[in-house]
Amino acid sequence: MVSRSESAAATRRALVDAAAGLLDAGGPEAVTLRDVGARAGVSRGAAYRHFADKESLLTVVAAEKWEWLASDLHGVRDRGGAPEDHVRTALLSLIRVGRTQPHLYRLMFSTPRGDPDTAVRAASLAQDEFLAIVSELVGSDDARRFGALLLTSAHGIAGMELSGHLSADKWHTTAEELVDTLVAASAGSRRSRG
Amino acid sequence: MVSRSESAAATRRALVDAAAGLLDAGGPEAVTLRDVGARAGVSRGAAYRHFADKESLLTVVAAEKWEWLASDLHGVRDRGGAPEDHVRTALLSLIRVGRTQPHLYRLMFSTPRGDPDTAVRAASLAQDEFLAIVSELVGSDDARRFGALLLTSAHGIAGMELSGHLSADKWHTTAEELVDTLVAASAGSRRSRG
DNA sequence: ACTCTACAGTTGACATTGTCATCTGCGGTG
DNA sequence: CACCGCAGATGACAATGTCAACTGTAGAGT
Structure with missing residues (x-):
């Protein structure tokens, strides 16, 4: 079982990695919050729990x-x-x-x-x-x-x-x-x- | 009376100037085709008669x-x-x-x-x-x-x-x-x- | 063991924007 | 004077960033 904060930290990590990966692969216009979420295994709005925008x-x-x-x-x-x-x-x-x-x-x-x-x-x-x-x-x-x-x-x-x-x-x-x-x-x- | 091609050329000029002006003033995200059109005195779709995109x-x-x-x-x-x-x-x-x-x-x-x-x-x-x-x-x-x-x-x-x-x-x-x-x-x- | 709360994450909705298909009006040509 | 082709207008659509409202649950307090 993972603690709540561990899970949140993991999500945050996954979001950053996903964004970096999409940027590398397809440039700035490939970095959509929907795709970032998908790649990180969460939904589009999840990023707003970890980043202002x-x-x-x-x-x-x-x-x-x-x-x-x-x-x-x-x-x-x-x-x-x-x-x-x-x-x-x-x-x-x-x-x-x-x-x-x-x-x-x-x-x-x-x-x-x-x-x-x-x-x-x-x-x-x-x-x-x-x-x-x-x-x-x-x-x-x-x-x-x-x-x-x-x-x-x-x-x-x-x-x-x-x-x-x-x-x-x-x-x-x-x-x-x-x-x-x-x-x-x-x-x-x-x-x-x- | 202006000839058709003169008018078209003037519109093209106005579109480029408008885009440049908006870019200078507000950065890339301020350059929307709608605002470019408005500034050039035409509507949003007009740009597509002069530029591919x-x-x-x-x-x-x-x-x-x-x-x-x-x-x-x-x-x-x-x-x-x-x-x-x-x-x-x-x-x-x-x-x-x-x-x-x-x-x-x-x-x-x-x-x-x-x-x-x-x-x-x-x-x-x-x-x-x-x-x-x-x-x-x-x-x-x-x-x-x-x-x-x-x-x-x-x-x-x-x-x-x-x-x-x-x-x-x-x-x-x-x-x-x-x-x-x-x-x-x-x-x-x-x-x-x- | 039970309850409650704070918060991670989801979902619906909306405004903005690029783009295209379609429509309209008129200058130029016969 | 009729016709055509093109400049421009407009309606529509999909994608996207963002936010409000909602849901479920981990963990604290009793």
Whole structure:
């Protein structure tokens, strides 16, 4: 026998997973509360016992992916390799989310509207991890400046790749090359400043 | 007396303008075909005489802004100043669209779904203009590599600023500083390679 | 052991919206 | 002047987010 709160928690979990699954599979318009309910084994209205509205449910989906990314980035420093490699790995990790889960990626960077705190706090966590990785490469004094530059650039690369605006035909380059250039330039700037 | 085709063209214009206006003012969910029609002085179904569906109408809205950007970028080279200033101005021009018309900006970089050609062609035009501006700074050999880097980075800056993920609190920097750093690094790389 | 309450989940209903089939009116052509 | 084709209007429909009302039961209080 499951307690009431356990059952409710399980339902909530199932709802979030269902929403994430539908988003991944069919994009935003595939995420209907009716289908989310069906996939979670409950009915359409059940979500309103756990979330204020559809937006809030999606906010949780985004926040959980941010948390996943934070933990992924945290693991980067544990594995061996040079600081440069860590930064490269971290940036490519973000880009990989864009490639493998484009709809989820878009959701992560959509303007927070539901409960801003939930998403923003989780995103901030991942950004802190990234900041630590960059510190390793350029030192803590320059970490924020370079961190912002590297992160925004990687996000731009992911975004343009995702929207088809980074065509190899026109630009003669790939996301990987761009990341390499960025990391090399950052490492170079550090050395040249002492 | 207006001819039939003139009147139809005027209606089409009004529909596109109405959609753009509603998008600017109230975001995507404010763009309903009923309101678009009302704003354009026609009824809800009129749009289907000019566009396959809502998506196609929005594709035209995005394409027109890309064309506007292309023409804006074209003007950059005519005004005086150093190549560095031109690149900086061009990047900030993109970022300014993100700031002043966030919903339209998002639409420009959304995955093309309606008639891909319309939007992609217009975007390509703007990118060509940008390429020309970058050539001025780094030479035509490196233009594509640096162009892709600068454009994706600027897009990332715009996107993160727009989604609230580029908080000054955390990163201690601004979009303008990031652009300056990028441009300086590009100009520097060119010199150091000869 | 019995009762009662709070709450998870269901169901009916409704307004909104995109879309299409059908209808209407008129400019242009013979 | 008759006719046709198209721009636009309108009725209808299915899908969807949301909420009010309802139901059943786990768990607390006695």
